[in-house]
Amino acid sequence: SQQGEEDPQALSIQEGENATMNCSYKTSINNLQWYRQNSGRGLVHLILIRSNEREKHSGRLRVTLDTSKKSSSLLITASRAADTASYFCATEGTGNQFYFGTGTSLTVIP
Amino acid sequence: DTEVTQTPKHLVMGMTNKKSLKCEQHMGHRAMYWYKQKAKKPPELMFVYSYEKLSINESVPSRFSPECPNSSLLNLHLHALQPEDSALYLCASSQLHRGETQYFGPGTRLLVL
Numbered sequence: 001s002q003q004g005e006e007d008p009q010a011l012s013i014q015e016g017e018n019a020t021m022n023c024s025y026k027t028s029i030n031n032l033q034w035y036r037q038n039s040g041r042g043l044v045h046l047i048l049i050r051s052n053e054r055e056k057h058s059g060r061l062r063v064t065l066d067t068s069k070k071s072s073s074l075l076i077t078a079s080r081a082a083d084t085a086s087y088f089c090a091t092e093g094t095g096n097q098f099y100f101g102t103g104t105s106l107t108v109i110p
Numbered sequence: 111d112t113e114v115t116q117t118p119k120h121l122v123m124g125m126t127n128k129k130s131l132k133c134e135q136h137m138g139h140r141a142m143y144w145y146k147q148k149a150k151k152p153p154e155l156m157f158v159y160s161y162e163k164l165s166i167n168e169s170v171p172s173r174f175s176p177e178c179p180n181s182s183l184l185n186l187h188l189h190a191l192q193p194e195d196s197a198l199y200l201c202a203s204s205q206l207h208r209g210e211t212q213y214f215g216p217g218t219r220l221l222v223l
Binding site: 030042048100101102 | 114151153155202208214215216
């Protein structure tokens with residue numbers, strides 16, 4: 001069964017704009033991770049945020065976590081055409097589960 | 111070396127064939143994973159090996175048989191697959207099983223005829 005739902009399913013923006021995608025999950029977690037996948041390729045880890053953290057930055061990425069709402073968001077600032085990909089959140093539950101969310105397909109138009 | 115390699119890149123097999131997918135990492139990671147991903151869907155966890163022992167089997171049919179010959183290698187043996195098993199099969203590894211970043215290989219695209 002799936003743990004996370006992502007919103008929106010698809011997002012199309014102009015280069016230079018910011019992109020925000022959201023992840024909601026169902027059960028208690030130890031950490032939440034965000035991954036990127038270019039079409040038909042393997043996944044690349046972007047950032048990990050632990051359950052006791054509220055915000056984390058990495059370059060143009062900003063991740064927030066609200067455990068009371070069971071939700072996380074990923075913000076990509078000053079987007080580039082190379083950011084075009086699918087983005088997945090992944091949650092590690094307290095009971096050994098590891099699930100990917102449904103994913104957001106991001107298109108950045110040059 | 112932060113690379114996970116997978117072979118073959120593509121595989122076409124009939125329902126009566128036996129084939130194997132291979133995965134290798136040289137990062138000293140002690141946890142390795144197999145995922146199945148259908149088009150436009152998220153990866154679904156199939157198996158987890160921790161310290162070369164199978165620690166998680168997510169109710170995967172027995173026509174998929176994992177094997178971890180040593181800490182660097184992970185195989186997935188395929189036998190009597192169905193067309194609905196066609197998918198991208200991803201291997202990943204992490205330092206330890208829990209709470210760690212996973213490093214993914216490029217995947218094997220499998221087509222079952």
